[in-house]
Amino acid sequence: MTASQFVARIRKNGGRVWLDQLGRLNAEGVSENQMKELSDSHDLFVAVLREEIAGKRWERSGKDPKWWRYPEEAWSYPEQELLTADANAML
Amino acid sequence: MYRDGENAHRHWGMWCDDEPPLLDNSLLLTFARPGVVLFFDALIRFHRADENSPSAMSQVMACLRRLQSQGATVIAFHHRDKKLEAGYRGTAEIPSGADVLYSLGKEEGNLVLRAVKARVQVDQVVTFTADWDEARLVPAELNSVLEKRALVDEIRDQIRRNPGTSQSRIAKNINATLVKPISRWRIQRVLDQHEGSLWRADRGPSGTKTAYFDLFSTSQKELLIDDSSNTRAQQVVDGGPAGPASGAAAGLGTMESGGLTQPAGAADPCQQVLPTQPADLPPTYEGGRSAGGLADMDAQVRRCRNDDEKGAQP
Numbered sequence: 001m002t003a004s005q006f007v008a009r010i011r012k013n014g015g016r017v018w019l020d021q022l023g024r025l026n027a028e029g030v031s032e033n034q035m036k037e038l039s040d041s042h043d044l045f046v047a048v049l050r051e052e053i054a055g056k057r058w059e060r061s062g063k064d065p066k067w068w069r070y071p072e073e074a075w076s077y078p079e080q081e082l083l084t085a086d087a088n089a090m091l
Numbered sequence: 092m093y094r095d096g097e098n099a100h101r102h103w104g105m106w107c108d109d110e111p112p113l114l115d116n117s118l119l120l121t122f123a124r125p126g127v128v129l130f131f132d133a134l135i136r137f138h139r140a141d142e143n144s145p146s147a148m149s150q151v152m153a154c155l156r157r158l159q160s161q162g163a164t165v166i167a168f169h170h171r172d173k174k175l176e177a178g179y180r181g182t183a184e185i186p187s188g189a190d191v192l193y194s195l196g197k198e199e200g201n202l203v204l205r206a207v208k209a210r211v212q213v214d215q216v217v218t219f220t221a222d223w224d225e226a227r228l229v230p231a232e233l234n235s236v237l238e239k240r241a242l243v244d245e246i247r248d249q250i251r252r253n254p255g256t257s258q259s260r261i262a263k264n265i266n267a268t269l270v271k272p273i274s275r276w277r278i279q280r281v282l283d284q285h286e287g288s289l290w291r292a293d294r295g296p297s298g299t300k301t302a303y304f305d306l307f308s309t310s311q312k313e314l315l316i317d318d319s320s321n322t323r324a325q326q327v328v329d330g331g332p333a334g335p336a337s338g339a340a341a342g343l344g345t346m347e348s349g350g351l352t353q354p355a356g357a358a359d360p361c362q363q364v365l366p367t368q369p370a371d372l373p374p375t376y377e378g379g380r381s382a383g384g385l386a387d388m389d390a391q392v393r394r395c396r397n398d399d400e401k402g403a404q405p
Contacts, residue, residue: 021241022234022237022238022241023234024269024270024271025269025270025271026268026269026270027268027270028268035270038270039270039271042270042271045270069222069224069225071229
């Protein structure tokens with residue numbers, strides 16, 4: 001099973017796997033075995049979820065090729081929508 | 092760098108007919124004035140002294156100081172030591188002669204300026220990340236700094252939500268969903284570092300810290316604002332004892348932070364208590380001003396003046 005399949009399976013069963021704003025891997029509603037798997041392959045799952053976030057940001061930016069140039073703070077979390085300058089100032 | 096016209100600046104390099112003068116050349120003094128920034132890149136190119144000689148380098152630094160005393164801002168670029176220990180190369184006379192010394196390094200892929208010496212209040216760490224496409228430096232923050240700040244916020248949040256919580260409970264709540272939990276040791280370290288500034292700890296019979304309380308919880312602020320009611324202000328104006336406004340010990344008995352079991356009223360009947368400041372609490376600040384204090388103080392002063400005027404009338 002690939003890492004993305006593993007994440008998809010957790011989500012299908014009602015669990016949650018996500019990165020917080022500091023990029024730390026969090027999980028909720030997962031079994032002990034799944035938690036061990038997440039811990040053992042921590043960096044792999046972080047990479048998968050970062051890829052997922054990057055994909056969302058790219059799409060939300062209107063597929064702007066310079067999507068990554070916006071600072072991290074300019075995106076809402078975890079929806080990954082680009083914030084206006086005013087909203088960004090409130091962060 | 093030299094001035095060409097009133098506002099333009101140009102690099103004064105070795106390619107110019109008139110080569111840049113050494114630091115002891117009085118020509119530099121004609122440029123040194125308020126509003127002018129002089130860059131020396133690198134410092135070693137502007138003197139012939141031995142960098143390891145304290146007496147020689149003190150003279151070099153005195154030249155820079157002379158330019159600064161004319162009102163100019165002087166920025167000198169100097170090389171780091173090979174072992175990257177001291178943050179600069181050569182004698183300690185170099186940092187001694189500077190007001191602020193930053194050491195430039197690379198951490199987590201960012202450019203990091205760390206203050207080695209600062210005679211004035213400056214940021215200890217300044218971080219940039221390079222945007223090569225745009226050829227610019229973007230202010231950034233180190234993940235380690237962000238992580239630590241987030242941990243402090245999380246711990247503070249836990250203590251605010253659960254006054255009297257223990258270290259183990261804090262660790263358990265913070266690590267509830269983290270796949271890689273934060274160690275108890277690290278949490279303990281943060282708790283120790285900010286004890287007294289953000290929270291306080293009650294100690295058990297053996298001296299161990301058993302319960303943590305927030306020092307500046309929101310509910311505390313609200314109570315303090317409530318405490319500055321008209322009744323309390325009126326008491327102060329009347330010169331009467333500043334006891335609790337009601338029988339409930341001025342609301343302080345319900346404070347989350349605990350330990351405030353004494354009523355806020357003055358022990359001495361003659362003692363006057365400011366409306367926003369209970370006798371046994373430090374003033375609460377909210378956005379750089381005393382919470383609710385200024386408006387109350389104004390009203391109080393106005394009331395005192397009115398009373399004085401009334402009293403002066405026959």
